[in-house]
């Protein structure tokens with residue numbers, strides 16, 4: 123085993139679901155060799171109204187040349203995801219258990235909801251949706267902040283067999299309009315407004331614009347249901363216990379919300395008139411549960427469709443093992459529910475395990491840079507799951523904000539969204555986990571439904587920056603350019619030739635695009651679009667998008683490799699590297715650098731960085747350009763959009779679709795900041 127390996131903490135191992143690598147290998151082998159047996163044992167813990175057939179548990183075709191690509195698990199069985207998440211847990215005596223703690227943007231705003239209460243609210247809202255004509259198979263668009271009602275809406279859809287399509291409530295009206303028109307939603311569920319940090323966002327006004335714009339795409343949303351969220355916040359601002367607000371405030375704020383009679387309805391008015399019970403609709407295991415658009419890092423977002431039975435099994439199982447969840451734990455995933463991480467690991471996975479989780483409405487920087495750590499302390503969080511971009515942003519402020527809080531409750535730290543650079547990994551491990559926590563660097567995609575490559579806490583010896591080993595049911599394969607499988611140590615395209623229960627089934631309304639995007643490059647394989655390396659110990663290292671690979675003087679390099687060297691420099695907060703055509707080398711390295719808080723970008727820093735890359739990787743990797751980047755172009759889920767940086771590097775202003783960027787202004791700034799005039 124190579125150096126730089128961090129062994130799991132023994133106290134965690136003793137109690138872990140998977141206690142050793144031998145145990146992991148045994149389970150992993152079983153999941154591949156006796157796939158139906160392995161997953162049917164897990165399926166038996168859930169309720170099936172019509173049972174599955176163990177002899178026909180799953181089927182698939184990944185080979186476009188042999189007919190349509192298709193994946194099916196437990197076809198013929200019927201169930202209801204909402205029933206399994208709520209009714210089943212309530213029946214098992216967990217009615218009074220807290221399902222979610224809610225922590226508002228303002229630290230004075232918080233509440234909680236039990237399983238029993240959640241079920242009641244879901245039943246009510248299911249009846250509301252039915253009263254608006256929503257039936258099985260209809261799409262319901264959701265554009266909401268991180269409040270209980272977003273979960274209630276999702277589960278109500280699941281209860282009546284409707285398909286939810288969530289659009290992250292930071293997207294523009296154009297993006298919302300396009301997605302609503304694409305999924306042809308009957309209903310849109312939203313809220314009046316929300317605070318993010320100290321910024322007030324009028325979500326309903328934005329929805330109105332989006333509903334108008336959707337008409338230009340030939341789609342009319344017939345019903346819009348609006349949660350009255352803002353007065354609730356004002357109420358708790360006026361009173362410390364959040365119960366005794368001033369009515370006049372509420373009425374004033376009410377009248378500020380733009381309204382179309384006959385289309386718009388207040389959530390609370392509708393909920394008043396309905397029954398608190400609603401019989402679940404039994405749906406087929408292969409009926410759709412939800413659709414969700416990818417982050418759009420590489421191009422136009424894709425409307426990924428997930429179905430019922432397989433997704434339930436996979437979200438539940440990955441949650442249990444990857445976070446090593448045990449009853450009594452308090453779990454917190456900071457992802458917005460508008461991303462796949464929020465779907466699988468704020469809502470479906472935790473509830474399927476009867477877990478207690480935190481839902482957080484705010485940002486890591488409000489009211490101060492210690493907010494995450496204060497929330498962990500307040501709820502005694504045991505598992506914390508966030509993104510490298512957040513870790514890097516918080517590292518900038520040093521250890522002081524962390525030291526003010528007691529983080530002793532933590533056992534597992536998760537990371538998702540991008541490769542985590544070893545520098546950030548170590549900071550997370552040492553300063554947040556105090557060298558006692560396992561880090562789960564979870565590699566997966568909207569398309570995979572759940573984690574596919576990840577360490578297991580208490581079990582996997584960790585290497586900073588490596589997502590390590592495949593989850594149960596998953597067998598990663600590396601292919602070279604010619605489509606040949608690479609055995610042993612090597613680097614190539616990360617692909618799969620066999621499905622696991624949670625893999626997507628199609629792109630909504632566009633099975634052709636589904637086949638061409640994922641299955642046409644290498645017939646017989648699902649192509650992730652990411653590259654990966656397998657080291658001498660069999661660990662997988664995801665190296666980033668294959669399209670972002672660099673070829674300098676015949677040396678193939680990944681952006682992640684160079685970026686992790688750059689971020690090791692004590693003055694560097696973030697780095698992004700792209701290639702630029704070069705007359706002699708073929709391609710050369712163009713690096714964007716964001717210095718730490720309070721550090722000025724100087725020619726000296728720049729030459730130190732060039733030297734560092736030269737020494738760590740080799741002379742061929744020496745960057746040609748180091749550019750100061752006050753910020754990097756990131757998608758709203760926090761990923762660096764390297765295709766935009768490639769345009770900056772060649773001074774080409776045709777940057778393509780940047781609607782999924784969090785801050786479009788940064789692009790202009792980067793063009794202005796180019797060190798060369800050409």
Ligand code: ATP
Pocket residue numbers: 416417418419420421422423424462537538539540541542563564565566567568569589650651652664666667759761
């Ligand atoms: P689009 O497909 O529209 O370009 P996207 O790929 O960013 O958007 P997601 O499904 O949200 O949309 O992200 C999945 C991608 O995120 C992966 O393909 C991979 O590139 C990256 N990723 C996620 N987790 C990790 C991780 N732990 N290590 C490395 N990369 C990761």
Ligand code: MG
Pocket residue numbers: 416420567651
């Ligand atoms: Mg993708």
